[in-house]
């Protein structure tokens with residue numbers, strides 16, 4: 027992509043309304059624009075990262091055997107009256123009346139609708155286990171929308187729902203989700219720690235929130251520092267293997283790690299003092315097992331092996347897709363801008379032409395740009411007439427992990443410069459070698 031043809035409305039000034047760094051950088055880098063309180067347009071650069079995050083989630087859900095689908099954002103109130111949540115949800119639910127005076131709502135989550143789909147179509151234990159999920163917009167009329175996409179009113183969420191015959195099967199689904207979430211966040215360059223939490227309006231006893239540690243996080247968290255040394259990494263996992271998934275759950279949840287809602291000072295004090303940590307965290311996901319809460323209220327039953335009608339055991343599992351952009355930036359930035367992890371970067375690398383209009387520099391940039399595209403990569407080529415300093419400032423702000431800098435002086439010696447956004451380190455090398463190195467980094471060599 028040529029920057030001269032792209033839509034990247036970068037702001038020079040720091041917007042006064044933005045209190046935290048991720049919000050400031052998302053506005054300054056032209057990723058989002060507020061449409062009204064807690065509601066944002068996703069400009070091209072922000073939308074690209076949103077899509078990358080979505081792709082990783084789909085990929086990891088597929089690995090875990092979960093089935094993608096899509097449900098509407100506007101739902102009838104009737105289903106929510108059946109579960110009892112139409113009244114219970116309170117002012118956070120955006121209620122809408124259609125032209126026939128029917129009560130509708132903008133979905134804050136989708137347990138009711140998926141349960142309705144299930145009960146209309148599944149009647150036998152033979153069709154279980156079943157886990158379906160969607161990535162869809164949600165609306166919660168938060169009292170205090172703030173921090174940009176972190177606490178929006180409209181936000182993008184992955185929500186998955188499992189249906190199982192027994193509690194044991196449903197707990198396996200819970201464990202499967204925990205494993206798939208660990209993998210998902212790691213691929214985004216994040217460490218998200220599962221912590222015992224409170225289930226709130228979703229209900230149920232078993233629930234873990236995934237928290238990214240950050241000073242600007244809205245949750246207060248308490249944990250054993252040993253937990254930050256755990257990494258799922260690229261170990262093999264068989265999602266059908268109950269013991270294997272259970273072992274991962276135990277490994278990642280046996281140490282003390284709780285949000286303030288479930289914090290217990292007496293239990294915390296049993297952790298050796300040197301390992302006790304109090305910090306703040308950003309909740310980027312939550313998994314729930316709530317048993318038969320919705321299936322009983324809504325008559326979602328199946329016939330078991332003996333022909334008895336039994337309510338199914340369920341859970342739901344969410345990832346804050348739009349919030350993740352904020353969380354990743356909070357975890358990965360410096361005073362010049364964002365530093366995208368390779369897994370979610372909007373463009374794989376930047377190409378900066380130090381002297382646009384110089385025939386040799388232009389030709390070299392074009393060649394690098396074309397070579398990267400031919401490899402299936404997505405570079406952003408700054409072919410504008412801005413000064414070099416301004417070009418660097420934009421590249422640093424938007425946070426592409428790699429930059430190739432091309433200028434007449436280097437080209438005389440047959441070299442360009444390859445710079446890492448994270449370390450700031452540069453090396454001079456021939457253009458072809460710079461392209462080869464980028465290809466190697468992204469595994470397309």
Ligand code: 5CA
Pocket residue numbers: 134135136137166168175176177178179180181182183184185186228309310311312342343344345346347348349
């Ligand atoms: N039905 C369940 C699981 S699908 C559910 O709704 N869970 S939730 O309430 O925990 O939301 C899932 C995730 O969405 C949260 O972990 C959080 O990362 C994100 N989220 C929740 N509210 C907001 C909000 N106002 N703005 C941005 N993200 C949010």
